[in-house]
Amino acid sequence: MRYVDAFREPALARPLVEKIRSLGEGALPFRVMEVCGTHTMAIARNGIRALLGGGVTLVSGPGCPVCVTPDGYIDAAATLGRRREVILATFGDMVKVPGTASSLEKERGNGADVRVVYSPLDAVEIAARNPKREVVFLGVGFETTAPAIGGAIEAAGRRALANFSVLASVRTIPEAMDALAGDPGVRIEGFLCPAHVTAIIGSDAYLPLVEKRGIPCVVAGFEPLDILCGISMLLLQRREGKPRVENEYARVATSGGNRKAQALLGRVFEKCDISWRGIGVIPGSGLRIADAYAPFDARKKFGIDVVDSAPATPCRCGDVLKGIITPRECPLFGKACTPEDPVGPCMVSSEGTCAAFFKYGEQ
Amino acid sequence: MAGGRILLSHGEGGKRTRELIRKTIAKRFENPVLAPLLDSGLLGRLDGEVAFTTDGYVVSPAVFPGGDIGRLAVCGTLNDLSVCGARPVAISCSLILEEGFPLETLETILDSMKSAAAEGNALVACGDTKVVERGNADGIFITTAGVGILHDGWRPSPGSVRPGDRVILTGTMGDHQAAILIARNRLEISSEILSDVAPLSAMLHDVLAAFGGKVRFMRDPTRGGVGVSLNEMAESSRARIVLEENRLPVAAGVRGLCEILGFDPLYLANEGKALLIVDGSAAEEIASSLRKTGYGRNAAVIGEVAEGPPGVLMRTSVGGMRAVDYPVGDQLPRIC
Numbered sequence: 001m002r003y004v005d006a007f008r009e010p011a012l013a014r015p016l017v018e019k020i021r022s023l024g025e026g027a028l029p030f031r032v033m034e035v036c037g038t039h040t041m042a043i044a045r046n047g048i049r050a051l052l053g054g055g056v057t058l059v060s061g062p063g064c065p066v067c068v069t070p071d072g073y074i075d076a077a078a079t080l081g082r083r084r085e086v087i088l089a090t091f092g093d094m095v096k097v098p099g100t101a102s103s104l105e106k107e108r109g110n111g112a113d114v115r116v117v118y119s120p121l122d123a124v125e126i127a128a129r130n131p132k133r134e135v136v137f138l139g140v141g142f143e144t145t146a147p148a149i150g151g152a153i154e155a156a157g158r159r160a161l162a163n164f165s166v167l168a169s170v171r172t173i174p175e176a177m178d179a180l181a182g183d184p185g186v187r188i189e190g191f192l193c194p195a196h197v198t199a200i201i202g203s204d205a206y207l208p209l210v211e212k213r214g215i216p217c218v219v220a221g222f223e224p225l226d227i228l229c230g231i232s233m234l235l236l237q238r239r240e241g242k243p244r245v246e247n248e249y250a251r252v253a254t255s256g257g258n259r260k261a262q263a264l265l266g267r268v269f270e271k272c273d274i275s276w277r278g279i280g281v282i283p284g285s286g287l288r289i290a291d292a293y294a295p296f297d298a299r300k301k302f303g304i305d306v307v308d309s310a311p312a313t314p315c316r317c318g319d320v321l322k323g324i325i326t327p328r329e330c331p332l333f334g335k336a337c338t339p340e341d342p343v344g345p346c347m348v349s350s351e352g353t354c355a356a357f358f359k360y361g362e363q
Numbered sequence: 364m365a366g367g368r369i370l371l372s373h374g375e376g377g378k379r380t381r382e383l384i385r386k387t388i389a390k391r392f393e394n395p396v397l398a399p400l401l402d403s404g405l406l407g408r409l410d411g412e413v414a415f416t417t418d419g420y421v422v423s424p425a426v427f428p429g430g431d432i433g434r435l436a437v438c439g440t441l442n443d444l445s446v447c448g449a450r451p452v453a454i455s456c457s458l459i460l461e462e463g464f465p466l467e468t469l470e471t472i473l474d475s476m477k478s479a480a481a482e483g484n485a486l487v488a489c490g491d492t493k494v495v496e497r498g499n500a501d502g503i504f505i506t507t508a509g510v511g512i513l514h515d516g517w518r519p520s521p522g523s524v525r526p527g528d529r530v531i532l533t534g535t536m537g538d539h540q541a542a543i544l545i546a547r548n549r550l551e552i553s554s555e556i557l558s559d560v561a562p563l564s565a566m567l568h569d570v571l572a573a574f575g576g577k578v579r580f581m582r583d584p585t586r587g588g589v590g591v592s593l594n595e596m597a598e599s600s601r602a603r604i605v606l607e608e609n610r611l612p613v614a615a616g617v618r619g620l621c622e623i624l625g626f627d628p629l630y631l632a633n634e635g636k637a638l639l640i641v642d643g644s645a646a647e648e649i650a651s652s653l654r655k656t657g658y659g660r661n662a663a664v665i666g667e668v669a670e671g672p673p674g675v676l677m678r679t680s681v682g683g684m685r686a687v688d689y690p691v692g693d694q695l696p697r698i699c
């Protein structure tokens with residue numbers, strides 16, 4: 001615990017806050033996007049937004065896997081769940097996410113066998129224990145979760161489990177950052193890059209983005225001092241006028257990343273275009289299961305497709321995910337849309353921006 | 364009795380039922396009110412204003428690090444009386460047993476009830492035992508009710524809370540639920556995490572005896588933890604409570620577990636803690652007198668009542684400010 005406490009030390013926070021305030025003085029507010037949902041949560045939980053003064057505007061990004069999963073995916077999962085032989089295995093966050101007509105929670109109420117697991121490997125175990133059923137794992141995630149999903153597919157392959165498959169919905173972060181950086185409605189001036197995604201892909205993954213868009217990038221950890229330090233590094237880059245990739249989280253993330261995980265991803269997945277809820281299709285930002293592992297691809301196995309459909313509600317999750325509005329500017333926030341009864345995924349997920357704003361009273 | 368199990372005939376009302384009640388249950392709780400085994404326990408004349416409470420206990424597993432369902436069933440009800448300012452007099456003990464439940468475990472549980480009741484100075488005045496077929500319950504469920512006498516001249520008064528009052532928590536947060544989590548998931552975590560289940564009657568009685576006029580009201584932060592109880596306290600007293608994150612006591616083992624699993628100790632259940640809103644000028648003195656007791660040794664002033672609309676806020680350790688709201692979902696079922 002001493003190691004964790006060191007990154008929450010009030011005596012070290014104070015000078016960082018002063019530095020951020022003085023670097024932010026005078027200039028127009030600096031728009032920093034924290035890409036990752038865990039950052040969004042940590043910022044809200046530690047009350048960081050209120051500490052920064054007027055010089056920095058924190059904008060929450062699309063880095064919450066549940067939030068960016070299109071409702072068509074939920075519909076496809078619900079359709080699969082209605083087959084009597086199917087057991088749906090999923091991370092808990094997905095259970096309440098609304099699709100166009102249903103949610104996994106509602107399907108479970110109607111008799112679907114939906115089981116919450118903590119690891120994709122748990123789903124492989126369920127398949128091994130239920131040889132007469134078809135276990136479909138809802139493989140939703142970014143580069144952080146993808147190696148675990150890929151590992152589960154390889155494990156099922158080694159154990160010759162013909163009744164295990166994955167409905168993959170895997171997305172990669174740098175492509176989404178590039179798309180947002182190029183969107184004139186978003187206006188990002190600095191990226192606080194995700195900690196754990198970078199542990200896998202390495203901080204060099206942001207070099208093309210800096211080169212192409214000229215936007216400062218700092219990889220930061222999830223503790224309050226990490227975040228404060230990351231923001232001050234971004235402000236310094238602005239003052240110096242030399243955008244580059246810097247790594248505050250060097251204790252975990254390296255420039256090259258986790259080669260073993262990258263090799264695993266290269267074996268099991270291949271790049272594809274994929275739709276992000278509220279943002280649309282971002283070329284090359286998805287990972288689909290490679291042909292060599294086709295027997296484990298639920299799409300192919302059950303001939304099911306994920307149809308992209310625009311949400312039929314006034315929910316503005318898309319604009320929240322792009323950082324165009326804050327959750328409080330959505331007409332549904334806290335009224336028609338609450339964590340108990342969510343309309344959009346940003347309110348469902350424990351990493352969702354709307355959930356963070358609601359839970360911690362962010363303004 | 365070693366190796367014996369509960370049979371359906373233990374609940375049929377015949378000889379076996381009588382034997383179980385007399386030799387296993389009533390013998391442990393021996394006292395003059397229970398002894399005649401009448402249909403009611405005759406408590407006689409009670410001197411003072413009476414408080415009355417009840418609670419059902421379904422915790423899984425029935426035996427967990429630091430306690431068992433028996434100790435929990437007695438302490439939970441005693442504490443509900445105590446935080447209302449009532450000195451416990453008597454409790455009831457109603458058991459629902461599943462066919463096949465090991466008698467040895469039942470005896471352990473009854474022993475725990477006996478010692479917790481003795482510690483809380485309450486007698487077990489009446490009881491009931493039912494047996495259900497295998498599969499229709501999970502081992503053992505216990506319901507207890509309790510009767511107590513209010514401390515002279517003291518009433519819980521949320522309406523008297525005012526800015527400048529302070530909030531005391533009588534010890535570390537989250538120990539009970541953390542212990543249940545570990546027991547249920549068989550987590551191999553080396554650090555010792557024990558449930559805090561304990562009767563607070565004596566400790567809270569002493570606080571009221573010494574500082575009665577300074578204590579506005581009290582709650583025991585069980586399900587939903589300190590976070591939920593404080594929200595309820597803020598609501599009922601129309602108060603704005605501001606917590607200091609770095610004053611919140613959390614045992615090192617519980618903190619470690621929460622860091623790993625992503626839980627917030629603020630929302631984990633306690634079974635041996637109380638929250639007190641007290642006159643600000645007496646807060647430190649009350650906390651330091653609590654710290655001299657066994658169950659209050661980690662008591663701390665964790666926040667204060669401020670001007671402003673009702674609610675709970677927290678000043679974070681890095682100096683930020685955020686809301687502390689009711690939690691949504693993810694609650695572990697059957698923790699008490």
